[in-house]
Amino acid sequence: MMELLWLLLPVAAASGWVAAKRSSANRTVTVTDRTPGYFSGLNYLLNEQPDKAIDVFIKMLEVDSETVETHLALGNLFRRRGEVDRAIRIHQNLIARPTLSRDQRAQALLELGQDYMKAGLFDRAESLFSELGEMNMFQSQALENLLTIYQQEKDWDKCLQVARRLGQRTGVSRRRACAHYYCELAEEARTRKDLVKASQLLKKARLSDDECVRATLLQGRIEMLGGATKNALRLLKQVERQDPEYLSEALPSIIECYRLLGDREELTRYLEKLYQRHPLVSVALAMAELIRESDGDEAAVRFLGDYLHSHPYLEGLERMLSLMLQSGSTDSRESLTIQQRIVEKMLESRAAYLCSSCGFTAKTLHWQCPSCKSWGSIKPRQEFDET
Numbered sequence: 001m002m003e004l005l006w007l008l009l010p011v012a013a014a015s016g017w018v019a020a021k022r023s024s025a026n027r028t029v030t031v032t033d034r035t036p037g038y039f040s041g042l043n044y045l046l047n048e049q050p051d052k053a054i055d056v057f058i059k060m061l062e063v064d065s066e067t068v069e070t071h072l073a074l075g076n077l078f079r080r081r082g083e084v085d086r087a088i089r090i091h092q093n094l095i096a097r098p099t100l101s102r103d104q105r106a107q108a109l110l111e112l113g114q115d116y117m118k119a120g121l122f123d124r125a126e127s128l129f130s131e132l133g134e135m136n137m138f139q140s141q142a143l144e145n146l147l148t149i150y151q152q153e154k155d156w157d158k159c160l161q162v163a164r165r166l167g168q169r170t171g172v173s174r175r176r177a178c179a180h181y182y183c184e185l186a187e188e189a190r191t192r193k194d195l196v197k198a199s200q201l202l203k204k205a206r207l208s209d210d211e212c213v214r215a216t217l218l219q220g221r222i223e224m225l226g227g228a229t230k231n232a233l234r235l236l237k238q239v240e241r242q243d244p245e246y247l248s249e250a251l252p253s254i255i256e257c258y259r260l261l262g263d264r265e266e267l268t269r270y271l272e273k274l275y276q277r278h279p280l281v282s283v284a285l286a287m288a289e290l291i292r293e294s295d296g297d298e299a300a301v302r303f304l305g306d307y308l309h310s311h312p313y314l315e316g317l318e319r320m321l322s323l324m325l326q327s328g329s330t331d332s333r334e335s336l337t338i339q340q341r342i343v344e345k346m347l348e349s350r351a352a353y354l355c356s357s358c359g360f361t362a363k364t365l366h367w368q369c370p371s372c373k374s375w376g377s378i379k380p381r382q383e384f385d386e387t
């Protein structure tokens with residue numbers, strides 16, 4: 001409660017000054033009329049009785065609208081402390097005042113909208129932010145909040161509209177987020193089995209952001225479903241150019257395409273070149289599998305052993321141990337079994353995905369970070385030693 005006190009002390013002093021100034025100008029309000037209210041309000045705050053304090057401050061507002069700033073600050077503080085009901089009460093009371101200036105009213109609407117958002121009352125918040133837009137006040141903040149609401153409500157069409165308006169206003173491009181909104185709409189179309197619509201939307205996603213891996217992966221899978229394997233392969237290979245960190249997401253489908261085309265030699269050549277460019281563990285595992293198929297378990301174990309010297313990844317070790325167990329020629333079987341179980345457990349408990357914006361970790365791929373709400377910031381982890 002001390003922070004509230006510090007906030008209000010200067011106001012109390014200022015209020016005395018304003019009142020004194022007014023009384024000197026022969027107005028009716030005097031120091032003695034106004035300051036006691038503040039001090040009893042402060043007293044209630046000090047005694048941890050915020051509701052009584054709010055009553056006092058609201059009563060003072062009836063007398064004089066010079067205290068609007070204080071009410072805004074007080075409401076803001078309550079919201080930040082998580083006392084949303086109190087913040088709402090203060091801001092609603094402010095808005096009900098007919099004497100507010102246009103600026104003050106807009107400021108109070110913005111604050112109340114944020115209270116409603118924090119309370120999860122999105123409908124009410126939405127109408128306040130729309131009202132601000134119509135008033136042409138605090139447009140960017142209002143749009144930013146509307147975008148948060150529409151994302152929460154998964155209203156992707158409205159997200160697209162608002163993001164475009166925000167982009168025009170602020171000059172900051174929202175291309176990446178817009179591509180994801182199109183992807184969300186495309187996923188909905190795919191769920192309805194409307195693959196034509198889904199493809200149209202994914203095209204828009206790629207036009208919005210040429211580096212949208214998600215759109216490429218989705219379109220690739222749609223092409224595969226439709227039997228257009230070569231198209232799918234051409235698309236999926238673009239993930240390497242878009243963002244090689246997502247290669248592990250594309251590789252299973254790429255390998256499946258080559259297998260469907262029955263082109264094993266081409267797959268080997270492709271993986272070898274890919275491996276030279278990006279010695280990622282997912283690529284190494286795919287290589288090891290090909291080697292195992294053509295030359296047997298021991299050759300695959302040798303390949304993985306070489307790889308692990310320079311790239312000590314858990315996934316590689318787990319695969320190598322299980323191949324060693326399978327080949328069965330070793331007399332240290334017991335020890336290998338234990339090692340493999342330990343590695344398996346470590347892999348199970350490990351978050352395979354990491355947000356590059358906020359450090360949030362996840363076991364599955366989220367295209368929007370649940371923590372910081374960034375789009376496309378969660379990527380497959382490459383290092384096993386990060387926690």
Ligand SMILES: [Zn+2]
Nearest residue numbers: 355358369372
């Ligand atoms: Zn994040």
